[in-house]
Amino acid sequence: MWLSSTAQNSLHAVLCIAGSADDGPVRVDEIAAVLGRPRNYLSKTLHTLVRAGVLLSTRGPTGGFQLAEKPERLTLARVIAPFEPVSERRCLVGRATCGDAHPCAAHRRWSTVAANVEKFLNKTTIATLLSDNPRATRASREMIRSARLSNRRKPHGSVKR
Amino acid sequence: MWLSSTAQNSLHAVLCIAGSADDGPVRVDEIAAVLGRPRNYLSKTLHTLVRAGVLLSTRGPTGGFQLAEKPERLTLARVIAPFEPVSERRCLVGRATCGDAHPCAAHRRWSTVAANVEKFLNKTTIATLLSDNPRATRASREMIRSARLSNRRKPHGSVKR
DNA sequence: AAAGTTTATCAGTTTAACATGATGTTCGCT
DNA sequence: AGCGAACATCATGTTAAACTGATAAACTTT
DSSP, X not given: OOOOHHHHHHHHHHHHHHHXXXXXXXXXXXXXXXXXXXXXXXXXXXXXXXHTTSEEEEOSTTOEEEESSOGGXXXXXXXXXXXXXXXXXXXXXXXTTOSSSSOXXXXXXXXXXXXXHHHHHHHOXXXXXXXXXXXXXXXXXXXXXXXXXXXXXXXXXXXXX | OOOOHHHHHHHHHHHHHHHTXXXXXXXXXXXXXXXXXXXXXXXXXXXXHHHTTSEEEEOSXXXXXXXXXXXXXXXXXXXXXXXXXXXXXXXXXXXXXXXXXXXXXXXXXXXXXXXXXXXXXXXXXHHHHHHHOHHHHHHHHXXXXXXXXXXXXXXXXXXXX
16 A cells, blocks of 8 residues: 555655755765665666656766755655656546546545545645654764765766756 | 555455345356456455455355445455555655654654545445445446346345246 | 356466666766 | 766566466255
8 A cells, every 4th residue: 555665765765865955966875875775776766756857966976866946846746756646546446437427436435535645745845844854854864974985075066957 | 556456356346245235145257247357366355355254255056255244344444454454554755664753754744644544444334335326336236237147147035946 | 966156276477566787878086 | 088986777687466277175956
């Protein structure tokens, strides 16, 4: 039930990146360390978010991933969407023809519940979650800082999408 | 997102069986016709529901599946549970250690949304859905009846020939 | 007891998600 | 220009869910 693991990783990674925004771009290896997921797999996932306009990526030294826009304007739905479209409000029993015209037995009651979840995903922003729990935010940022070996990283250069 | 197809089939099948309770046990082939799913696959799914105490099965002619108890006492959660435990209220970002003690950034807000879904699954009964939409209930029962006529099945409860 | 109907079960295929390893590409630095 | 760091991509492997076909077991009727 709920999100696929890829969508979960997507959300978690974006939260890490947004939480460490002040420290510059976050590298895949750092995210992999925090999430405990394979590096190359996350790389693909993050690249999908770049194509979706959620993230920006920079190659080379001082490179990594950043948010493409202010966290106040980035909803959870937009982060999840590339992996499982939120708009697909599917029938509880999986009937293809289910809808307001030809509802299944569960349609009406389930619709109100599903709409509630969708509203959460569409209205809640990354900024909301960050300020919601500063402790968790700080924790993941500290994990990333300690993963950074030395002070060799400098302010990042140009960014490409 | 949402339920696995097996859990969806499970719910849909139970609704069919409950809706046709007056016509006696429902056969796998009839359910397969209504759901548009492979017979043997549903057979396994239904057997799981038998082991879970949701359904009763009878072999041989006049056999099929029936509810193990009154639909008023059968919640959606119990029908779904064998396939994906509802109680596993998982973390939105998939963190294993997420909980009230060590919450992830999304934990608090997501918990209230997830609890709402759980409440729906735990409080809503099969009987509720049946009476909710008599049109859909009647439709599936008619589909089963017509599948039965073409098979010359003896009506339940009457003595024939 | 035999025949026919229906569920139960087993062995295997297919498919998609998840994961891994190797290699290519872009960039900053010297 | 050349080196190394970092993302990008490709080819492949692994795993679990979904599905299929065949056979066994249980039951009803005759």
